[in-house]
Amino acid sequence: MLIQEKIIDIIKNKCIHDNSISACMMYGSFTKGQGDQYSDVEFYIFIANDVVDRFDSKRWISKVYPVDLIFYNEYRTEVAIFSNMIRGEFHFLPDSEMEIIKSFKRTGVFPDIESMYIYDSTERLMPLLVGLSGSGPDRMTDENVNFAFNNFVNAWLMGVNVMKRGELARSLEGLIHVQKYILQLIRIHEKNVEHWLNSTKNLEADISPNSYKDYVSFTSKLDKNELNHAYMNTLKKIEELYNALNSHYSIDVDGKFIRKLFSYINQ
Structure with missing residues (x-):
């Protein structure tokens, strides 16, 4: 025991x-x-x-x-x-x-x-x-998809801005929130949403090897070049997820806006 x-x-x-x-x-x-x-x-x-x-x-x-x-x-x-x-x-x-x-x-x-x-x-x-028995709440909804996309944009922009300012520790902290919202979208895309709220729980078993490899690319040490690379990789993944989910959900952001974020980080 x-x-x-x-x-x-x-x-x-x-x-x-x-x-x-x-x-x-x-x-x-x-x-x-x-x-x-x-x-x-x-x-x-x-x-x-x-x-x-x-x-x-x-x-x-x-x-x-x-x-x-x-x-x-x-x-x-x-x-x-x-x-x-x-x-x-x-x-x-x-x-x-x-x-x-x-x-x-x-x-x-x-x-x-x-x-x-x-x-x-x-x-x-x-x-x-x-009263708690039965199926849980439906996570595969327009509301949740937009929650994750919109909050990704908010956290991503704040993290990139403080990185550009030179506040690398704060940018690294912000990256945690960016990762959370991407993982929620990955879980929706892969239809594995049991741990949607606690998005890193059991991650090694829950998501596909390719998505886990992508997640690794979103991590960083406290180094400006690594942080920039991680934020760029999150943007590449969010564009991929947008293209995969756009035909199934009504999404507030669009491809043109995501390309604008690419331009912003490269300035």
């Missing part, structure tokens, strides 16, 4: 025996049959409304498994770094907010809702999880 699976069992047992816990659900790799020794453990834990103001989440987590660090990340998710270097993500909410689960539907596919269920004293959790 993986250590993560032991931690999951401990959390389930704690929830069952803690009257302050109304319900608990899990999300992430272990609910999709993809968990391994490097995977995180991730939970939503719903606290009884009458005790939520005095509930000590840090103390609760510290009793799950030996922990080296507990903190809130930039998304206000409580993160635990367990002593064995396993990461845990915890969302503690009052049970009056349990219907937040309905909002998860738009984020993807949930193939095994039974594995998401950890504990429930309210009889409200499973019906909400059932």
Whole structure:
């Protein structure tokens, strides 16, 4: 048994025996049959409304498994770094907010809702999880294609401008966003959109070898020539994707505009 699976069992047992816990659900790799020794453990834990103001989440987590660090990340998710270097993500909410689960539907596919269920004293959790079953949102839409193309242009132009200014570190940071939007379009083109939101997840297996080779050409060290080369390669790929997708989707940008971007980077 993986250590993560032991931690999951401990959390389930704690929830069952803690009257302050109304319900608990899990999300992430272990609910999709993809968990391994490097995977995180991730939970939503719903606290009884009458005790939520005095509930000590840090103390609760510290009793799950030996922990080296507990903190809130930039998304206000409580993160635990367990002593064995396993990461845990915890969302503690009052049970009056349990219907937040309905909002998860738009984020993807949930193939095994039974594995998401950890504990429930309210009889409200499973019906909400059932609402997540079935196919996920349609990613192959004009809206998503335009979202990726338009945001590519925005991120690309900002990255090229700061590169031209000499802010190479900032340009390298911007390249990450450019890569994200291209990968979303690659996934749409190759009809492999399960990880459309988290576009680099499982990339080595998800996209074709040729597209992965292209992705490598979009990467760069902190060097102006390499950055320029990477930004140019992203533009070549976006033109290729535009030509491949234009007959299937209504796209805001056009070939003439893309050629204008080529002219701009070469100035």
